[in-house]
Amino acid sequence: MLPFTYALRNLFRDPARLFQTVGGSAVVVLLMMAAVALDDGMDRVLAASGSPRNVILLGKGSEESVERSEVSLEVEAAAGAIPGVASVLGVEAISGEITYQAPIRTASGHESQALMRGVLERALLVHTTVALREGSFPGPDEVMVGHLAHRKLGVSADELGVGQLLYFGDSETRISGIFEAPGTVLESEIWFDRNNLASLSQRDSLSSVTLRLDEGKTDEAELFAFQRNDLELSAIREDRYYEKLGLFYEPIKVMTWVTAALVAAGALFGGLNTLYAAFASRIKEMATLQSIGYTRLALLASLVQESLLATLTGTLVAFVTGYFLLDGRTVPFSIGTFTLILTPSVIAWGLVTGLLLGSVGALPPAIRCLLPSLPKALRSD
């Protein structure tokens, strides 16, 4: 084997080429990490948003979207008959809710699509991850906002602070509190008093009724929806609802991967080209080393080693860049926001990408460099 220092010093023969290879591999690895982090982040937020103990009662035929669903007000009361509904201090964990998407305007005049949920206070018995961080539950003409709602609206966090005003059509509402619901889509929502939202959105029905049931009792809600045919209901476990919602976002994930793959392919071919040039300029040197007695395999190993050093340096650059650019960044999507996290799996994907780039990517130029016959290679310029 050739000494490791040979591969190491070869890297610095041409600093411009080294920069290109390191930069190219950093871009590819960063893109790969971003794609995996997006995928993971979306999956994580959807998985965290649904509880296996909660069941959502939706209007029949609206199982795909709670916003399109209509459920009559009497369902909330009727759901109390379902066996196994959890209760806290005698209050049943049943929450009839209005879910609504419409433009909302901040005090600065910025207007964007908001996710609104009209609830009563007992919604907190169902959505157990929700906790007030600041302020109070909203009363009439008040809202409480999820602490990531500003990311969804595209405004600064200060614009959605307690006491700030929001405008929904001609109506003015005051922010009474800020809540958190760690890792769920709820954190991007704006919660209204239910009656208030019903009046603002001119609805006389609910969008859904969510129940919290005791362990193993979720089938009872499905049975209820089946038996109460007159209410025209569908029951779906909350975690399964978000799981299905995840399928809706599959095309977006595919597009993310395709975009990442296209950009990565460009960077990869650029990197290969650089390696071709770097190795091709050393055909005679490789031939000399063969004439001394080094096998092609030993030379191939050294070239791959050299390439790996460059791409792993790029991978390290990608990790550092990813730490500052990606880690902790919240990304808005249609039903909320999710956070990009450099999890061990994201890091592992980045590392594997860097290793593959350095090893598999180096093979074509290295083989091309070592392929000519020895007498011919010794005569090359």
Add this chain to the structure above:
Amino acid sequence: MTPFISIQSVTKIFQKGQSLIKPLEDLSLDVPQGEFLSLMGPSGSGKTTLLNLIAGIDRPNSGKIIIDKREVSGLSRAELTRWRARHVGYIFQLYHLVPILSAYENVELPLLLGKLGKAERQERILAALDLVGLADRADHRPAELSGGQEQRVAIARAIVHDPGLLVADEPTGDLDRESADGILKLLGSLADDHGKTIVMVTHDPRAAAAAHRSLHLEKGRFVESPTGHSVSASPSR
């Protein structure tokens, strides 16, 4: 006495497009151990092809090449690589030193293929550099050396693993007269004092004159030398 190099009816054919080229045809040659042999001839005469066959860089299409009692013409590419690593030192016209390595590290390259420890390698490298008169330039990179010094480092690299055979392709072709004379004297002493068998390709009659015997090749066959040097394919010594 068995010759150190025995070339028996060797033919080498190259394919160039549709046509076949025979740089060497039915060529035979014996070289005893310790001889310094020069091969001369015009471009395309087949002298470098012959040198490459002797060095195990290439293989003949027919005929036998026996070096130090071992038939090398039948070895596979991998076997030839291993054989070269132990038995051959190659000296190139343009030195072919690795530019990113120091003189010391360049000379060390053949030794890294063996099992010598660091201390023993160091001893051999310094001895080889000392023999070529460059012990004080061990840390210099090729770019910091003159052409003559680079060729001396290349010779040190060729001899450091103590091969029986040295092949040199125009070793003085890129040097000024003074440096060239120094290199030829060094090659002569490697044959005379250290028993190395040396085959050198050259265009330079002065370089050829430094060898024990000189052969002239034309169109793949030994011919009468226009300068009157010996043309015998058998040793005269």
